[in-house]
Amino acid sequence: MRNFNFYNPTKILFGLGRVKEIGAEISNAGISKVLLVAGGGSIKQNGVYDAVVLSLKQHGISWVEVWGVRPNPVLSKVREAVAIAKENEVDAVLAVGGGSVIDTSKAIAAGVYVEDIWNTFKGIERIEKALPIYVVLTLSATGSEANPNFVITNEETKEKLGNSSPVLYPRVSIIDPSVQMSLPWYQTACGAADALAHIMESYFTGEGHETALYVDEGLMLSIIDSTDRLLCDPKNLDARANLAWAATLALNGVSSAQLRGDWSSHVIEHAVSAFHPDVAHGAGLAVIYPAWIGHVWMEREAVFHRWAQNIWGSYSMSVALERMRSTFKRWGLPTTLRELGVSKQELPDLAANAASKPLGTVKPLNYDDVMRILEAAF
C-alpha cells in the first residue's frame, strides 16, 4: 500500500453546446476582465472563438487577447503575456485551446505574482498565488484542463521543464468534444498517444495496487478503442466524447492515485522536443515509449506481462510491443526518431539533456541507459 492524497477542485462542464456557459461561470465568480489566451487561430475557424466572445459579452466581461501560443509553448511568449496581463490588470486568465495554451495560461497566471516565472522552474522563487484560470478545451491530450501542472520550453537554454502548484488547478474547464471534430487527424492521434503515455507512466509502477491497475487498463483500452473508432468513423461523436473524457481522467489524479509514477519517457521526449520544437509531444512519445518499455520491462516482469495480456491480448512482450507500434503506425504517427528529423549525431546531446537529473523509478536510468533507448528508437 502507498499513501497518497487525492484532491481535484476543478469543475468540469462536459458535453455538447457547453462553451456558451463560460461567461456565466466567470461572471458568477465576480470576475469582470480576463486575458484570453489562444494559439494559431483554429478557434476562429471552428466557431469556438465566436461562442466564447459572445458569452463574455453577454455577461459583461471585458477581455484582452494574446494569440500565437504554439505547440511546445515557449518562455518568451509567457513573459510577453505576463506583461500584457499586468498592464491591463486582468482578474483571470481564460485559456481557449489545447495543452500548450493551457500550460502557457498557467505560467501567466502564476507569472504575474513572481519576479520571473522561470525562477519557479529553477527553485529560485516559489509559486504562492496565481490568477484564477478558466479553460475552454479544444484538443484532448495533455490533461492540463484538470490538473495543476504545466510544461514550458526555455528556447535560449533548450530546457523543457515541468512545474506544478496547487493554486493552478483551473477553476472551471469546459470540454465540448464536438469542437474537436474539425481537428486534423494527426493532432487527434498525437493527443491519444499523449493520454496513453500519461496512464502508462503511472501504470507500470502499479504492482499490488489493483484498483489503479484495473482502472488504468480501462482507460488505456478506451483510448485505443475510441481512437480506432475515430479512424474508421471520423464523425463519431460518442468516440470523440470517450477519447476526451479518458484523456482527462488520464491525468487528473484518478489514473495515478495509489501509484508512484515513472515519467522517464516524458523527460526523454521533452529533450527531443526541446531540440526539435516542431515535434509534437504525442508523436515524440509514440517513438520513445516502446523503446523505453523494451529497455526496462524485465525489471518488473509481472506488471508488464499483465499489460501485454490485458491491453494487447498476448502473453508475449514482443508481440505486445509490436502491436503497440503497429497501433501508432495505423494512427499515422512516427515510430522512429529518424522520422521526427532527429540525426544520429544528436543522440548524445539528447541523452545528456534527459539524464541531467535523476530519472526513472521502474528502472533508474543513467546516461548510458538513455543512449540505448534513443538508439533503439532511432
Added chain:
Amino acid sequence: MRNFNFYNPTKILFGLGRVKEIGAEISNAGISKVLLVAGGGSIKQNGVYDAVVLSLKQHGISWVEVWGVRPNPVLSKVREAVAIAKENEVDAVLAVGGGSVIDTSKAIAAGVYVEDIWNTFKGIERIEKALPIYVVLTLSATGSEANPNFVITNEETKEKLGNSSPVLYPRVSIIDPSVQMSLPWYQTACGAADALAHIMESYFTGEGHETALYVDEGLMLSIIDSTDRLLCDPKNLDARANLAWAATLALNGVSSAQLRGDWSSHVIEHAVSAFHPDVAHGAGLAVIYPAWIGHVWMEREAVFHRWAQNIWGSYSMSVALERMRSTFKRWGLPTTLRELGVSKQELPDLAANAASKPLGTVKPLNYDDVMRILEAAF
C-alpha cells in the same frame, strides 16, 4: 454522448497512519470546536477514537460527542444531534465511522440551518448552507466520504429517503485502510456488495459511453478481486487498500460520469431496510440486485452481455447471474429475502413503498414489476 458535470472538491488523505492528520486539517481551516459523531463504540476498540482525540487536543480543538448512530441511520438521532450542535455552537461536524455516521453528520451539518431537516427530503425546505464536514472513515462501503449524498430513515413514516446538496461534500476525508482490519467479515462483505451495486447502478445505463464502461468494469473487477483476497487472507493490507479506494471511486462521480444511472435496486432495498432496520444495506442489495438484473436485462441486452463477459467470464446471462449469486454466498451474504427475515405477506407493502415514485431508467418499473422482482428475490 451525454452532457455531465464533474466536480468533487473533497480532499482525500489515504493511507497508513493518516488519522492523526485530522486535527491539523481542521485547525488549518480556522475551526476550533467540532461535533464528533460516532456509532456503537468500535472506534474505541480499534484505536481510532484515541488517535482522533489526541490529534484534536494537539491542535487545540474542543469537541462535543454524539454516540449511537446505528446502521440505517434514523431521523430521531439527527434531530437530537442538531439540538446538541446548536446548543454547543460547534463550527463543524466530524464524522468518525462508516456511511451511517457520515450520512447522519451531513444531515446534522445541514440541519442546523433549517427549520427541520426532514422538510428538505420532502421539498418543503432547501439546503442552502451547512457546517463544514470532516470525515475519518472506518468502513468502506457507501462512498459517502467523497460525495454530497445522504440517506436517512424516518422511523415514524417508515420512509428511507436520499438527499443531496453541493454544500455537503466533506472538506477532508481520511481513509486509513488499516483501521478496517478489525472489522467483522460480514461488514466488509456488505461494504463490498454496496460498492459493487453503486457501480452497477450507473454501468447498465452506459451503452455507447465506453470510457465509463471500461473504468466501471475495472472498479467491479477490483472490488470482487480484493474482497476474495481478503476472504483468503484477512490481513492483506494491499487488498484492504484496493477495496477501500475502489469503494470511494464507486460513488465520487468517477464511475457515474457520462452516465444517467438507474438506482431501482437501491430504492427497492431502501424499502426493505426501512421495514427491517436490522438489514444491512449491502446485504439487502446482494439479495435485490440479481433479481433486478434477471427482470430487466432483456431491455438492454448489449450492455448486460458485455457485463456477463467482462466481469463474470461468460457469454451466458444465466451463468453470469449464478456466478454473481455464488460470489455473494461465498462472501457470507444472504441471497434471498427470506434469509433477511422478510415474510411473503410483506411483499405488497414493500412493493408499494418502492413504487410510490417513478422508478428506473434501464426499465421503468411499476408496482407489478417490483412485485415480480421481490418474488424472485424471496
